[in-house]
Amino acid sequence: MHTDLVAALDIGGTKIAGALVDGGGNIRLRARRPTPAQDDGETVMGAVAAVLAELSESPLWARASAIGIGSAGPVDASAGTVSPVNVPGWRDFPLVARVREATGGLPAELVGDGVAMTAAEHWQGAARGFGNALCMVVSTGVGGGLVLGGRLHTGPTGNAGHIGHISVDLDGDPCPCGGRGCVERIASGPNIARRALENGWRPGPDGDASAAAVARAARAGDPVASASYERAAQALAAGIAATATLVEIEIAVIGGGVAGAGEVLFAPLRRALRDYAALSFVRRLTVAPALTGTDAGLVGAAAAATAAATRTCVTPPVVAGGRA
Amino acid sequence: MHTDLVAALDIGGTKIAGALVDGGGNIRLRARRPTPAQDDGETVMGAVAAVLAELSESPLWARASAIGIGSAGPVDASAGTVSPVNVPGWRDFPLVARVREATGGLPAELVGDGVAMTAAEHWQGAARGFGNALCMVVSTGVGGGLVLGGRLHTGPTGNAGHIGHISVDLDGDPCPCGGRGCVERIASGPNIARRALENGWRPGPDGDASAAAVARAARAGDPVASASYERAAQALAAGIAATATLVEIEIAVIGGGVAGAGEVLFAPLRRALRDYAALSFVRRLTVAPALTGTDAGLVGAAAAATAAATRTCVTPPVVAGGRA
Numbered sequence: 001m002h003t004d005l006v007a008a009l010d011i012g013g014t015k016i017a018g019a020l021v022d023g024g025g026n027i028r029l030r031a032r033r034p035t036p037a038q039d040d041g042e043t044v045m046g047a048v049a050a051v052l053a054e055l056s057e058s059p060l061w062a063r064a065s066a067i068g069i070g071s072a073g074p075v076d077a078s079a080g081t082v083s084p085v086n087v088p089g090w091r092d093f094p095l096v097a098r099v100r101e102a103t104g105g106l107p108a109e110l111v112g113d114g115v116a117m118t119a120a121e122h123w124q125g126a127a128r129g130f131g132n133a134l135c136m137v138v139s140t141g142v143g144g145g146l147v148l149g150g151r152l153h154t155g156p157t158g159n160a161g162h163i164g165h166i167s168v169d170l171d172g173d174p175c176p177c178g179g180r181g182c183v184e185r186i187a188s189g190p191n192i193a194r195r196a197l198e199n200g201w202r203p204g205p206d207g208d209a210s211a212a213a214v215a216r217a218a219r220a221g222d223p224v225a226s227a228s229y230e231r232a233a234q235a236l237a238a239g240i241a242a243t244a245t246l247v248e249i250e251i252a253v254i255g256g257g258v259a260g261a262g263e264v265l266f267a268p269l270r271r272a273l274r275d276y277a278a279l280s281f282v283r284r285l286t287v288a289p290a291l292t293g294t295d296a297g298l299v300g301a302a303a304a305a306t307a308a309a310t311r312t313c314v315t316p317p318v319v320a321g322g323r324a
Numbered sequence: 325m326h327t328d329l330v331a332a333l334d335i336g337g338t339k340i341a342g343a344l345v346d347g348g349g350n351i352r353l354r355a356r357r358p359t360p361a362q363d364d365g366e367t368v369m370g371a372v373a374a375v376l377a378e379l380s381e382s383p384l385w386a387r388a389s390a391i392g393i394g395s396a397g398p399v400d401a402s403a404g405t406v407s408p409v410n411v412p413g414w415r416d417f418p419l420v421a422r423v424r425e426a427t428g429g430l431p432a433e434l435v436g437d438g439v440a441m442t443a444a445e446h447w448q449g450a451a452r453g454f455g456n457a458l459c460m461v462v463s464t465g466v467g468g469g470l471v472l473g474g475r476l477h478t479g480p481t482g483n484a485g486h487i488g489h490i491s492v493d494l495d496g497d498p499c500p501c502g503g504r505g506c507v508e509r510i511a512s513g514p515n516i517a518r519r520a521l522e523n524g525w526r527p528g529p530d531g532d533a534s535a536a537a538v539a540r541a542a543r544a545g546d547p548v549a550s551a552s553y554e555r556a557a558q559a560l561a562a563g564i565a566a567t568a569t570l571v572e573i574e575i576a577v578i579g580g581g582v583a584g585a586g587e588v589l590f591a592p593l594r595r596a597l598r599d600y601a602a603l604s605f606v607r608r609l610t611v612a613p614a615l616t617g618t619d620a621g622l623v624g625a626a627a628a629a630t631a632a633a634t635r636t637c638v639t640p641p642v643v644a645g646g647r648a
Contacts, residue, residue: 074604083604132480146571153472155572156456159605166566167600168494170558178602179565234494241503242490243570247470248479276491278502280398280407281483 003065006305007055007106009048009099010297011071012113013037013086018051019295020060021302025124027295031055041089045098052102066107068305069099070116070297073143077110077158109308111145111158113137113297117255117290118145118161119152119307120300125291126253134240134249135290136163139256142184142236148247152307164188168238186235189258196228215261229261230268237272244282255290262289327389330629331379331430333372333423334621335395336437337361337410342375343619344384345626349448351619355379365413369422376426390431392629393423394440394621397467401434401482433632435469435482437461437621441579441614442469442485443476443631444624449615450577458564458573459614460487463580466508466560472571476631488512492562510559513582520552539585553585554592561596568606579614586613 005028010017013035020029031054033047055061072084080096096108111119118127118135127133127147136144142164146153153160164184165177172181185191189211196214201224203209204217217225240252258265269287277285292299329352334341337359344353355378357371379385396408404420420432435443442451442459451457451471460468466488470477477484488508489501496505509515513535520538525548527533528541541549564576582589593611601609616623 076605148472148477153571155605156574157572157605159603160570160572162569162603165603166569167562168491170492170562170600175602179600238491238494238505242566245486245490246484246567247477247571248481248484250480276494276503278499279483279486279489281400281479281481281486 002063005060005063005065006302007061007064007067007103008298008301008305009051009067009069009071010113010116010301011035011048011069011082011084011095012297013072013084016047016051017298018055019298019302020055020058020064021299025299025303027298029055029058029060035087037087039089041093044087044089045093048095048099049102052099056103064106066109066305066309067099067103068116068301068303069095069108069110070113070301070304071095071110073112073114073159073162075110075112075158077154078156080110082110107305107309109305111154111301111304112143112162114143114161115145115152115154115158116300116304117143117292117296118147118300119303120292120296121253121255121290122147122152123303124299125296126288127251130251132247132249133251133253134161134163134243135253135255136236137256138187138236138254138258139189142188146243146247146249152304154304163239163243166239166242168235168242183235183239187232187258192228192232192258195231196225199224199227201225201228211258212260215264218261218264226264229264232258233265233268234272237269238276240285240287241273241276241278241282244277244285245279248281250285252285252287253290254287255292255296259289326387329384329387329389330626331385331388331391331427332622332625332629333375333391333393333395334437334440334625335359335372335393335406335408336621337396337408340371340375341622342379343622343626344379344382344388345623349623349627351622353379353382353384359411361411363413365417368411368413369417372419372423373426376423380427388430390433390629390633391423391427392440392625392627393419393432393434394437394625394628395419395434397436397438397483397486399434399436399482401478402480404434406434431629431633433629435478435625435628436467436486438467438485439469439476439478439482440624440628441467441616441620442471442624443627444616444620445577445579445614446471446476447627448623449620450612451575454575456571456573457575457577458485458487458567459577459579460560461580462511462560462578462582463513466512470567470571470573476628478628487563487567490563490566492559492566507559507563511556511582516552516556516582519555520549523548523551525549525552535582536584539588542585542588550588553588554596556582557589557592558596561593562600564609564611565597565600565602565606568601568609569603572605574609576609576611577614578611579616579620583613
């Protein structure tokens with residue numbers, strides 16, 4: 001029996017998606033249920049089990065060697081538990097054990113959704129071929145993940161790369177996370193829209209007050225709308241520059257709905273990056289839009305499971321003159 | 325012939341120190357010259373060569389298997405060059421090639437001084453036994469380094485961990501690095517003293533206006549002196565929390581002259597850390613004073629050279645079910 005496929009779960013506040021992914025990153029089978037986000041934990045798990053049951057009805061299922069799980073955070077990969085902010089019925093929910101149980105004991109790898117998106121972009125997207133990268137999703141929230149030294153850097157609990165909740169404004173507005181002046185508090189879609197409204201921007205006749213509507217207004221020349229994107233770009237630039245200064249990344253990849261604003265976001269972002277990425281070793285840093293789409297969570301979860309299976313590092317004894 | 329020792333260089337703006345270090349981290353031989361920091365590049369190199377010549381006169385020299393070089397930054401480990409801010413005669417100076425030439429071709433590993441201090445603290449100091457750590461030097465400047473997944477994370481150019489130049493105040497004061505609101509601009513010794521003076525603190529009869537004098541005043545109850553340390557602690561906390569949120573560290577170790585202020589710094593730092601390290605996976609983060617002393621640069625450079633000699637990572641082919 002070939003075991004050339006990897007199963008994947010992408011668990012968010014709106015939907016639970018499952019797939020079987022092949023070694024080329026192609027999705028060979030899909031299943032999907034809405035997330036009963038406001039129900040109790042067992043009901044949410046029931047939706048996950050239904051997705052897995054649907055996948056396992058296929059003859060392809062027997063070819064799955066492992067399962068990758070990307071979940072809305074926070075997650076705790078070391079404990080195998082998840083506590084997604086938008087799924088209150090799951091607090092320290094033992095998702096890994098329950099998924100293993102539901103799959104007859106498949107090896108399971110749990111990562112946060114930002115890490116999963118990063119795995120997908122590193123495998124097939126704009127971060128492909130880069131040894132050191134930050135990948136971000138800027139939408140309702142701001143998430144991310146890191147590639148360091150050619151490998152996905154998940155961190156001990158699977159949460160590394162949480163750029164949305166680093167403070168770039170230590171005296172700034174309180175953030176729902178408990179911090180202050182976080183990147184997300186300035187740069188997320190809802191905050192771009194809020195700031196534009198607070199400064200006098202008004203939606204058009206369609207009443208659309210989303211960040212996408214603010215982007216359209218900016219493109220049409222509205223200075224308040226432009227300024228709100230410029231402020232978001234400044235916060236993103238400070239966060240990206242901080243990441244580059246701390247761990248040396250060569251590229252920052254940005255996906256998510258807010259990245260859809262295109263040059264309204266990317267032009268001021270590139271300018272602001274020159275202000276904050278000032279040291280010699282971070283000046284070559286580039287930014288690029290993400291290339292993977294809505295399947296990034298599934299493809300990335302599969303990639304993370306594959307990476308986990310191959311994550312073996314052999315340290316030979318010290319040898320004199322072993323490296324020039 | 326045993327090759328059980330490692331040579332080390334610690335190159336700063338004031339002195340150039342050299343040593344032979346054994347496998348237990350003990351210094352077996354030392355040499356030292358003042359840095360002719362304002363002279364031309366060849367004169368500075370002459371001082372390095374004199375240190376190496378003095379070491380090589382010992383019979384122990386033949387037992388050295390490699391040389392570790394810790395240098396004031398920025399460095400470029402990929403190119404083997406250094407451009408220390410305080411040594412204007414060295415810009416993209418090919419230090420690795422020149423040291424190899426001067427040592428008859430010993431394998432050489434170049435790292436920034438913050439990375440060297442981190443290697444020492446991980447080997448013998450407060451970060452010992454931790455898989456993920458940030459180590460910092462807070463003195464005239466603010467430098468640092470990272471341990472990730474049990475290994476020194478140098479980054480491609482040897483500059484990773486540069487926490488002094490991440491922005492925690494995106495609208496803050498310009499920093500000499502070209503950025504704005506950097507941790508160093510708020511938390512270094514000279515900035516602690518400057519801020520205290522600007523807010524009305526006055527030195528005692530001895531005229532000492534250093535950060536150490538501000539710490540003594542804070543200990544004696546001066547509120548302006550205390551407030552200057554509290555602001556520094558806030559910036560350090562925001563930077564440490566950002567690092568933990570980005571890469572998941574378990575401990576932050578702080579050395580350097582400013583750390584000598586003791587609880588004047590550490591008490592507000594621990595309080596401020598609770599404000600910025602808000603997400604579940606960073607709440608367990610602790611801070612501790614550094615344990616290695618003035619030899620940290622030498623011991624750490626030796627450790628970095630040893631780590632480089634053993635840095636071999638073997639990735640086997642994907643095997644199904646290879647990891648639970």
